[in-house]
Amino acid sequence: MAAIELRNIVKVFSDKRRGRDLLTLDNINLDIEANDFVCLLGPSGCGKSTLLNIIAGFEQATSGRTLVDGKQVERPGSDRGVVFQQPTLMPWLTAIDNIAFHLKLKGVAKAERYDRAMEFIDLVGLRGFEHHHPSEMSGGMNQRVGIARALLMNPSVILMDEPFAALDAQTKLEMQEELVAIWQKRRCTIVFVTHSVDEALVLGNKIVVMTRRPGRIREAVNFDLPRPRDITSPEFNDAKRHILALIREESTRLAQAS
Amino acid sequence: MTSVTDVSPARPAFRLTRAFWGIERLVVPALLIAGWEAFARSGMLPPALLPAPSAVLHALGDWVFGFDETTQSYSGHWLRDALASALRVFGGFALASLFGILAGVAIGWSRLFEKTLEPTLQMLRPIPPVSWIPLAIIWFGIADKPAIFLVFLGAFFPVLMNSIHGVKTVDHNLVRAGAMMGANSRQMLTDIVLPAALPSIFAGLRIAVGSAWMLTVTAEMVAVKSGLGYVLWDSYYFLRYDIVLAAMISIGLLGYLSDLGLKAIMARTLRWQQTTTVQGRAG
Numbered sequence: 191m192a193a194i195e196l197r198n199i200v201k202v203f204s205d206k207r208r209g210r211d212l213l214t215l216d217n218i219n220l221d222i223e224a225n226d227f228v229c230l231l232g233p234s235g236c237g238k239s240t241l242l243n244i245i246a247g248f249e250q251a252t253s254g255r256t257l258v259d260g261k262q263v264e265r266p267g268s269d270r271g272v273v274f275q276q277p278t279l280m281p282w283l284t285a286i287d288n289i290a291f292h293l294k295l296k297g298v299a300k301a302e303r304y305d306r307a308m309e310f311i312d313l314v315g316l317r318g319f320e321h322h323h324p325s326e327m328s329g330g331m332n333q334r335v336g337i338a339r340a341l342l343m344n345p346s347v348i349l350m351d352e353p354f355a356a357l358d359a360q361t362k363l364e365m366q367e368e369l370v371a372i373w374q375k376r377r378c379t380i381v382f383v384t385h386s387v388d389e390a391l392v393l394g395n396k397i398v399v400m401t402r403r404p405g406r407i408r409e410a411v412n413f414d415l416p417r418p419r420d421i422t423s424p425e426f427n428d429a430k431r432h433i434l435a436l437i438r439e440e441s442t443r444l445a446q447a448s
Numbered sequence: 449m450t451s452v453t454d455v456s457p458a459r460p461a462f463r464l465t466r467a468f469w470g471i472e473r474l475v476v477p478a479l480l481i482a483g484w485e486a487f488a489r490s491g492m493l494p495p496a497l498l499p500a501p502s503a504v505l506h507a508l509g510d511w512v513f514g515f516d517e518t519t520q521s522y523s524g525h526w527l528r529d530a531l532a533s534a535l536r537v538f539g540g541f542a543l544a545s546l547f548g549i550l551a552g553v554a555i556g557w558s559r560l561f562e563k564t565l566e567p568t569l570q571m572l573r574p575i576p577p578v579s580w581i582p583l584a585i586i587w588f589g590i591a592d593k594p595a596i597f598l599v600f601l602g603a604f605f606p607v608l609m610n611s612i613h614g615v616k617t618v619d620h621n622l623v624r625a626g627a628m629m630g631a632n633s634r635q636m637l638t639d640i641v642l643p644a645a646l647p648s649i650f651a652g653l654r655i656a657v658g659s660a661w662m663l664t665v666t667a668e669m670v671a672v673k674s675g676l677g678y679v680l681w682d683s684y685y686f687l688r689y690d691i692v693l694a695a696m697i698s699i700g701l702l703g704y705l706s707d708l709g710l711k712a713i714m715a716r717t718l719r720w721q722q723t724t725t726v727q728g729r730a731g
C-alpha cells in the first residue's frame with residue numbers, strides 16, 4: 191500500500207465573478223510510497239499548490255480519491271505536516287512558541303514544550319532567536335521556523351510548498367542538506383514542490399513533472415543517484431537533460447497549439 | 449574586555465531631538481492660549497461671554513481645591529463630579545466592551561449568528577444614541593442608569609463593528625496552519641482567531657472610549673443631576689462661561705487620560721505588533 195494514493199483527482203475552481211469554471215487539475219493519478227522523497231516540478235500556475243492543499247486536506251478535490259496511509263483525506267491533521275509557500279506563522283507568538291504550537295494545542299506543559307522545541311531551533315540554526323517574534327526576523331528565518339514547526343509534529347507525511355524559495359543560495363544549500371539528513375534519519379514521506387530542476391534533482395528520489403494548466407502528470411521519473419549527490423556527475427546531468435527535455439517538449443507543444 | 453565595534457548612535461544629537469520633540473508638543477497649545485488671553489483682554493467681547501484663560505484656570509482651581517468659592521456651590525467638588533462621570537463612562541464602556549466583543553466575535557465566526565443577529569444590530573446602529581434619551585428617561589428615571597445605557601449604546605457599536613471586522617479578516621492561512629497542527633474548533637477560536645483579531649478589537653475599544661465620554665456628558669446635560677456634564681449645563685444657565693470652559697477642559701483631559709490608559713494596555717498586549725507598524729516604537 192502506498193503512503194499517498196491519488197486517484198483520478200480533478201479540481202475545478204468555479205470563478206463566480208467571471209462566470210466560468212477553471213479546470214486546474216485534470217485527472218491526476220499518482221502513488222507515493224512510504225519514505226519516498228517526491229519532488230513536484232511544474233510551471234507556475236499549473237496546480238502544484240492546489241494538489242498539495244488537497245493532500246493536506248485544505249481543499250477538496252472536485253472528484254477523485256485521496257488516500258493517506260490507506261485512509262480517505264477529509265480534513266487537515268497533524269499526521270501531515272505542511273510547510274506553506276508563505277511562512278504563515280502566528281505573528282503574536284515568538285519563534286519557539288510557534289514551533290511548539292502543536293504541543294500547546296495538545297496541552298503539553300510549557301517546560302516540556304520548550305525543551306522539545308529547542309532541539310528544532312538548533313536544527314534550523316535559529317539559536318539566539320527563539321524569543322523573537324516573526325516581525326523581528328527575516329523572511330528566510332521565518333521560513334525556517336515554519337519548517338521546524340512542521341518537523342516537530344513528527345508527521346508521517348511532510349508537504350512542502352517551495353519552502354526554500356526565499357532563502358539565499360548558501361542557506362538554501364545548508365537547508366537542503368539538512369532536509370535530506372532529516373529524511374534519511376526519520377524515514378518520513380516528503381512531497382516537495384519546486385520550480386527548480388536542480389533542486390528537484392538534489393533532493394528527490396522521484397521527480398514528478400507536471401504540465402501547464404490544466405495540470406496533468408507528464409512523467410514521474412525515478413532518480414536513485416546515491417547521496418550526497420554530485421551535481422557535476424554525468425548521471426546527474428543525464429537526468430537533468432531528460433527532465434529539461436520534458437519541459438521543453440511541453441512548451442513547444444503549447445507553441446504549436448497556439 | 450573591550451568591544452570591537454561601538455554600535456551606540458551619536459547620543460548628544462539624539463538627546464537634542466528628544467528635547468526638541470518635548471517642546472514642540474507644547475508650541476501649538478501655548479500659542480492658542482496666549483492668543484486667546486490677548487483677545488479676551490482686548491475687550492472686544494464682554495468678559496462674561498468670553499472668559500480669559502486665566503479666569504478659566506481660576507475657576508478650575510477653585511472647583512478642584514475650593515480656595516475662594518468663585519465657583520460657588522461647586523467649589524472643591526471637582527473630584528466628586530469627575531468621579532461621577534468617570535464611573536458612568538467606566539460602567540457603560542465595560543458593558544459595551546463585554547457585549548460588543550462577544551457579539552462581534554460570534555457574528556464574525558459563525559454564519560448562524562451572522563444571519564440571525566447581525567441584521568437587527570445593523571438596523572439599530574444608525575439610530576443616534578442621543579435619540580434614545582426620552583426612552584432612557586422613562587425606563588430608567590433620572591440617575592446613573594440612563595447615562596450608563598446611553599454610554600453603552602455609543603460604545604457598543606464601534607466595538608461590535610471592529611470585532612466583526614477583526615474576526616472576518618483573520619488570515620485564512622493562519623486558520624489552515626492551526627488546523628494542520630491539530631487545533632479543534634474551540635482552540636481555533638481562542639488560540640488563533642482571537643489573538644489575530646485583537647489589533648482590530650483594540651482599535652474599536654479606543655473609538656468606543658471617546659464615544660463613552662461624549663455620551664456621558666450628553667446624558668448628564670439632560671437626564672442626570674450630577675457629573676461634569678451637569679455642571680457644564682447648570683453653569684450655562686447661570687451664565688458662568690468660565691465654569692463651562694473649565695468643565696470642557698476637564699472632560700477633554702479625562703477623555704485623553706482614558707485613551708492613554710487604553711493605549712498603554714494595548715501596547716502591552718500587542719507588543720508583538722509594535723515593530724511592524726510604520727511608526728515603530730515611537731509615539
Ligand SMILES: Nc1ncnc2c1ncn2[C@@H]1O[C@H](COP(=O)(O)OP(=O)(O)OP(=O)(O)O)[C@@H](O)[C@H]1O
Pocket residue numbers: 203204212214232233234235236237238239240241403
Ligand atoms: N482558491 C482559488 N480559487 C480560484 N482559483 C484558484 C484558487 N487557487 C488556485 N487557483 C487557480 O488554480 C491555478 C493553480 O494554482 P496553484 O496555486 O495551485 O499554482 P502553483 O502551481 O502552485 O503555482 P506557483 O508555482 O506559482 O505557486 C491557478 O491558475 C490559480 O489561478
Ligand SMILES: [Mg+2]
Pocket residue numbers: 238239240275351
Ligand atoms: Mg504554488
